[in-house]
Amino acid sequence: MYREKNDVRFDDYDAIVVGGGFSGVVVSRELAEHGKRVLIIEKKSEISGMMADYVDENGIIIHKYGPHVFMLNSDEVLAYLKQFCDLLPVTNYVHAFIDEKYVSIPANFYSLDTLYGEEKSKRLQEKMIALYGEGKEVHILTMMSSEDAEIRELADNLYDKIFVGYNAKMWGLKPEELDPSIPGRLPIRISYNDKNCKKKYELIPTKGYKDLFYSIVDSPNIDILLDTKAMDVIGIEGEHVKIEGNNYSGAVIYTAPLDELFSYEYGELPYRALYFEIDVFRGDREAPSAVTTYPMNFDKVRTTDMVELLDQKIDGYVANVSEYPGAYNKESKIFNVPAYPVLNEGSSAIIERYKKKADTINNFYYVGRLAEFKYFDMEASIESALRCSARILKGETKADV
Numbered sequence: 001m002y003r004e005k006n007d008v009r010f011d012d013y014d015a016i017v018v019g020g021g022f023s024g025v026v027v028s029r030e031l032a033e034h035g036k037r038v039l040i041i042e043k044k045s046e047i048s049g050m051m052a053d054y055v056d057e058n059g060i061i062i063h064k065y066g067p068h069v070f071m072l073n074s075d076e077v078l079a080y081l082k083q084f085c086d087l088l089p090v091t092n093y094v095h096a097f098i099d100e101k102y103v104s105i106p107a108n109f110y111s112l113d114t115l116y117g118e119e120k121s122k123r124l125q126e127k128m129i130a131l132y133g134e135g136k137e138v139h140i141l142t143m144m145s146s147e148d149a150e151i152r153e154l155a156d157n158l159y160d161k162i163f164v165g166y167n168a169k170m171w172g173l174k175p176e177e178l179d180p181s182i183p184g185r186l187p188i189r190i191s192y193n194d195k196n197c198k199k200k201y202e203l204i205p206t207k208g209y210k211d212l213f214y215s216i217v218d219s220p221n222i223d224i225l226l227d228t229k230a231m232d233v234i235g236i237e238g239e240h241v242k243i244e245g246n247n248y249s250g251a252v253i254y255t256a257p258l259d260e261l262f263s264y265e266y267g268e269l270p271y272r273a274l275y276f277e278i279d280v281f282r283g284d285r286e287a288p289s290a291v292t293t294y295p296m297n298f299d300k301v302r303t304t305d306m307v308e309l310l311d312q313k314i315d316g317y318v319a320n321v322s323e324y325p326g327a328y329n330k331e332s333k334i335f336n337v338p339a340y341p342v343l344n345e346g347s348s349a350i351i352e353r354y355k356k357k358a359d360t361i362n363n364f365y366y367v368g369r370l371a372e373f374k375y376f377d378m379e380a381s382i383e384s385a386l387r388c389s390a391r392i393l394k395g396e397t398k399a400d401v
Ligand SMILES: Cc1cc2nc3c(=O)[nH]c(=O)nc-3n(C[C@H](O)[C@H](O)[C@H](O)COP(=O)(O)OP(=O)(O)OC[C@H]3O[C@@H](n4cnc5c(N)ncnc54)[C@H](O)[C@@H]3O)c2cc1C
Pocket: 018, 019, 020, 021, 022, 023, 024, 041, 042, 043, 044, 047, 048, 049, 050, 051, 065, 066, 067, 068, 069, 070, 071, 228, 229, 230, 231, 255, 256, 257, 260, 274, 339, 340, 367, 368, 369, 370, 376, 377, 378, 379, 381
C-alpha cells in the first residue's frame, strides 16, 4: 500500500488524489471500489488530516488537532461510516468559563442559575417562558431588542461574555469589527436543555480515527505516497495537469489549498490557525464537562478532556487538548496548519478566481474544506467527497477516468 517516490510510476494510476484527509480517502475508496487504481499523495508522514489521533502511553486516544465528534443527520452518511468502523453514541456538554464559573452553553436555564442564582434565574425564566414559549430557542438579537429591561440586560450580558470575547479571539478581530449577523446564531434556550448537539446522531469511532482511515484505504487498488508535497510532483500548464513534467490524462482529485497550487497568482487565502497544547496528567478534571470554552481572559479558546469526550474508561487521568488561535502563516512555527477559512468579500473574490481557473482543467477536481475554502464538518466532507466521486465516475463534466 505504501510506496516510495522512486518506485512510483504515476501513469500506472487512473487517479491521483492530493491529500490523505477525510475528503481524499473517501474519494479514493469510491474510485477503488469501481476498479480504478488510485495513488494518494500526502505531505505529512501520516494520513488522516485534521482528524488524526493517536494512543498515548497510558492507552488514551488523543485527537491531535482538537476534538472531533461525528454529529450526523444523514442516515446515508451513517451507513457509509458503518462499513468501516463501529460507532459509539456519546452525549457531549459544553461549558464556558466566565467570571470564575462554568456556565452551560448553548445558554439555557442552567446557565441562568449559575450566573444569577436561584431567585433571579427563576424570575428571568418565567419572563422568558411568557415572552417566547417554553422549550423554544430564541436568537440573542431578538432578546437584545426586547421591551423588558431585565431581558435586555440578560441578553447584553450573554452577548458580551459569551459571544464577543470568544469570536474576537477566535477571528483575531476587535469586538466592533465582528460581523453583526453572527450573534444571530447564538441561541438562548427557554428550557433546561443543555445538550450541545442538535443533530440526530452524536458518535465517535470506537477504535479512533486512525483505525477508521486505515480501514477506508484498505483496498488493493489504493497506494499511498507520504511525505510528498503535491507541488513537488504536480504542475498546471494552461489547461493540462503535468506530473513530473509529463501530461497526465487520469483524474487528479485535489483536496489541498488552491492558492498554493496556482503559486498564489491571485493572492493568498486567509485562514485562522490553531496551536494545540496537550497536557495529560493524573488527577481530577475541574470542569464539569469534557469541553470548556474560554470567551474571556486566557489566550486559549477551548480545552477538551479527551478521556471524558470519548467516554474512555480510564480512571484517574485527565487528557487536556487546548486550542490557541492565531493568523495562519505557512512560515510560522506554530500557526502553519490552516484550520478555518476566513470568509469575507476579499477572500470570496480570490477563491472564485482560483476555482474558475481550476474549472478549465478537464481532468482536475477539487473537493474538501481546503480546496473548496469552506467550513465543512465531517458529515459535509463525506457528502461532498461522495458527490465528487460520483461526478468522476459518471464522467459528467470532466474527462472519464
Ligand atoms: C479544531 C477543529 C475541530 C473540528 N471538530 C469537528 C467535529 O467535532 N466534528 C466534525 O464533524 N468536524 C469537525 N472538524 C472538521 C473536520 O476536521 C473536517 O471536516 C475534515 O478534516 C475535512 O477533511 P478534509 O480532507 O477536507 O481536510 P483535511 O483534514 O485538512 O485534509 C487535507 C489533507 O491534505 C494534506 N495536504 C495539504 N496540503 C498538501 C499538499 N500541498 N500536498 C499534499 N498534501 C497536502 C493535509 O496534510 C491533510 O492531510 C473540526 C475541524 C477543526 C479545525
